[in-house]
Amino acid sequence: MKKIFLINFAAFFTIVLVFTACKKDDYITGGTIENVNTYKDSTTYDVLNSNPLYDTLVQLINAAGIKDKINAQGTTFFAPSNTAILSYLNLRTIYVQNFINQNSAFALDSLIYYLQNNINGTADSMLMYLIDTPLPYSALTNTGALYPTELAGDTAIVSYEFTKSTSIGYYNSNPNAPSTSTPIVSSYPQVVYFTQLWYHYNLSVNNPAGQVPANIGVHDLVRTSGIITQNGILNELDYANPLFFYGTKQ
Numbered sequence: 001m002k003k004i005f006l007i008n009f010a011a012f013f014t015i016v017l018v019f020t021a022c023k024k025d026d027y028i029t030g031g032t033i034e035n036v037n038t039y040k041d042s043t044t045y046d047v048l049n050s051n052p053l054y055d056t057l058v059q060l061i062n063a064a065g066i067k068d069k070i071n072a073q074g075t076t077f078f079a080p081s082n083t084a085i086l087s088y089l090n091l092r093t094i095y096v097q098n099f100i101n102q103n104s105a106f107a108l109d110s111l112i113y114y115l116q117n118n119i120n121g122t123a124d125s126m127l128m129y130l131i132d133t134p135l136p137y138s139a140l141t142n143t144g145a146l147y148p149t150e151l152a153g154d155t156a157i158v159s160y161e162f163t164k165s166t167s168i169g170y171y172n173s174n175p176n177a178p179s180t181s182t183p184i185v186s187s188y189p190q191v192v193y194f195t196q197l198w199y200h201y202n203l204s205v206n207n208p209a210g211q212v213p214a215n216i217g218v219h220d221l222v223r224t225s226g227i228i229t230q231n232g233i234l235n236e237l238d239y240a241n242p243l244f245f246y247g248t249k250q
Contacts, residue, residue: 063115083239144209157195159209192222
């Protein structure tokens, strides 16, 4: 397998938080209120293709031949980041060097070849990020709901969770005060999560998405959410987990 070098990825990622102080058609990017309708006249694929943050992802979509599925009316796509793709390639390279050839690498061209030929169902696996239902904020709850993804036999939970995490938007007026103190924001901020399930989970108010054990699924933050496109909703997943959530299944 030919070894190639990936283009440097821009280190710019956003967290989208919705507060009661903002209108439901707004979201916050880096402290600036943005309108979720900015891309309503563009397809999901065109939005991705117009943004260099998704340049590698677009190559994978093309190789897998799933452009039309992503652009299907009434869909929600959870876009894996370029960093997640790079993490996957690094992990696959470690495997190749340990078990096949220590001088080889599983690089981007290798992944594209796998996708083009659907080797080991790689192209099909791209559909784990696609849900055949539009999921705006109004459709989501703190508990979450189960949705079949377009990958056959696969299920995910999508939730819209209140958070007290200071790393993603919650701040007390006194940083040393207990969590019951009055925060600066008018209510707890909410963030969207995508939970990839490996096994069955009894989702309920008492067993919400936020409590899915690591041996059942992967609870992944959505860093940019609720972008309305011509055909559906576009979200960007956190970069903490590799593409396909590779290596997380226990």
